[in-house]
Amino acid sequence: MTQRTPDPDIYLYDTLQRRKVRFEPTTPGRVGMYLCGPTVYSDAHLGHAKKEVSFDVVRRALMHFGYEVRYVTNVTDVGHLQNDSDDGEDKLLARARLEQLEPMEVADKYFWSFVSDMDALNILKPSINPRATGHIPEQIALIEELIARGHAYESESSVYFDVRSWPEYGKLSGRRLDDQEEGTREAVREEKRDPRDFALWKRAEPAHIMRWTSPWGEGFPGWHIECSAMSLKYLGEGFDIHGGGLDLQFPHHEAEIAQAEAAGHPFARYWMHNNMLTIGGEKMSKSKGNFTTLKDLLTVHDPMVIRFLLISSHYRSITEFSDAAFDSARSGYRRLTEALHELERRLPSAPEREDAALREKIAGYVAAFEDALRDDFNTPRAVAALFGLTTDVNAALNGGEVGRPALEAARAAYRTLGGDVLGLFADSPATQQDDTQVVGALMELVLQARQHYRLNKQYAQADALRETLTAVGVTVEDTKEGSRWKR
Numbered sequence: 001m002t003q004r005t006p007d008p009d010i011y012l013y014d015t016l017q018r019r020k021v022r023f024e025p026t027t028p029g030r031v032g033m034y035l036c037g038p039t040v041y042s043d044a045h046l047g048h049a050k051k052e053v054s055f056d057v058v059r060r061a062l063m064h065f066g067y068e069v070r071y072v073t074n075v076t077d078v079g080h081l082q083n084d085s086d087d088g089e090d091k092l093l094a095r096a097r098l099e100q101l102e103p104m105e106v107a108d109k110y111f112w113s114f115v116s117d118m119d120a121l122n123i124l125k126p127s128i129n130p131r132a133t134g135h136i137p138e139q140i141a142l143i144e145e146l147i148a149r150g151h152a153y154e155s156e157s158s159v160y161f162d163v164r165s166w167p168e169y170g171k172l173s174g175r176r177l178d179d180q181e182e183g184t185r186e187a188v189r190e191e192k193r194d195p196r197d198f199a200l201w202k203r204a205e206p207a208h209i210m211r212w213t214s215p216w217g218e219g220f221p222g223w224h225i226e227c228s229a230m231s232l233k234y235l236g237e238g239f240d241i242h243g244g245g246l247d248l249q250f251p252h253h254e255a256e257i258a259q260a261e262a263a264g265h266p267f268a269r270y271w272m273h274n275n276m277l278t279i280g281g282e283k284m285s286k287s288k289g290n291f292t293t294l295k296d297l298l299t300v301h302d303p304m305v306i307r308f309l310l311i312s313s314h315y316r317s318i319t320e321f322s323d324a325a326f327d328s329a330r331s332g333y334r335r336l337t338e339a340l341h342e343l344e345r346r347l348p349s350a351p352e353r354e355d356a357a358l359r360e361k362i363a364g365y366v367a368a369f370e371d372a373l374r375d376d377f378n379t380p381r382a383v384a385a386l387f388g389l390t391t392d393v394n395a396a397l398n399g400g401e402v403g404r405p406a407l408e409a410a411r412a413a414y415r416t417l418g419g420d421v422l423g424l425f426a427d428s429p430a431t432q433q434d435d436t437q438v439v440g441a442l443m444e445l446v447l448q449a450r451q452h453y454r455l456n457k458q459y460a461q462a463d464a465l466r467e468t469l470t471a472v473g474v475t476v477e478d479t480k481e482g483s484r485w486k487r
């Protein structure tokens, strides 16, 4: 990526201030970013990908604009209870029972599944990827600080955060005191001072396998505390950007802020939330069961088309999942790659001639692209700039010879902006899948030609085809059902 002085004019929408603000990191040139990661109890769906791709682009854009980014995203492998409330079974334990696995087997299975999906989508690897179960002491320490400062209390089965002791609770989501938490049993409600109090630590019942010793007996942490503890540990107080899905704004992020700040640790300075990927207007979610896994989508779509679909709408807009959306993403993506491949094909033989007008247009699109990303990471506008570039590049290529400097400039624009910043031209997964499809289709043709020769008793030609294939490592087998090929 280009090395440049950190750009001072990046604007982002801060959920906390409810407006677009100019981004100023605490340490010049460096950005600390935290993103709430997956609860690893099932395969990731397209909704998760919307979140991951959105923040991957934020990270890549900041890098492009000259910042060094430390990107921390967690793995929730304990404490996330069903219904997201203080009650119910741990999502991982429920899954472990269902699949007859150890809870940590469930965590590992779906963690690695998540990693492979993210790799396919060309998401950059996190700088640090901490797990909740690996940070129990840090979570206990934070809870102790909260108790010591009078912001948490121990009751029958849990340690709770005392919401009434912290008047700022609600500042992120704008929720009022009278909003109640949902889905909690009467018994749990009774041991709380306020129904909105949330669990920091829960005592484990005898049959609960995931348990750790703590000053409050054997148990496990509440869901929210891990993010406060791990983001502070790896990014420090007052770190720059905290991201996550809009659905996590309340109670999860509200709780994260309260836990950190009530313990005396200034928390994230900017809050960014992606909107939801919906299906039939409803949030795609594991618990609703209306999801399509990335694994399934990756068997039919080029991963880069999935990525292109997701960045074609702004991270703060809703993306509606549909076949038509995939069709238009496929053709849009193809438009870009075809132009790029054509100009790369023409480059080696291009004349050393200056095409000033085209060069100027390219520079204009580069500027428009960067302006779009400086404006709250507006990817649809950035993509529009790439389409504009494509229209002009295609017109020039169709019009005859184009000089090498202009082709170089266009190529650099595609590779840097589309490739490095939007992450769209991942060489490996995308092209591999393309190649597999192309090879399959070509082999189909070759076998048909060979069949045609054989039917017409042109055995010499049929054998010649087979020998050529053998020479490149492809074997053809004739069976009763017809000819088959393998490598």
Ligand SMILES: Nc1ncnc2c1ncn2[C@@H]1O[C@H](COP(=O)(O)OP(=O)(O)OP(=O)(O)O)[C@@H](O)[C@H]1O
Residues within 6 Å of the ligand: 036, 037, 038, 039, 046, 047, 048, 050, 051, 244, 245, 246, 247, 248, 274, 275, 276, 277, 278, 283, 284, 285, 286, 287, 288
């Ligand atoms: N449909 C979606 N669109 C965008 N982001 C999503 C979507 N679903 C989940 N996320 C984000 O992915 C992260 C992990 O979400 P989570 O594990 O709760 O998924 P989920 O499908 O909502 O599961 P559950 O239904 O069990 O709550 C969160 O930051 C969440 O905001």
Ligand SMILES: [Zn+2]
Residues within 6 Å of the ligand: 035, 036, 037, 227, 244, 252, 256
């Ligand atoms: Zn979190």
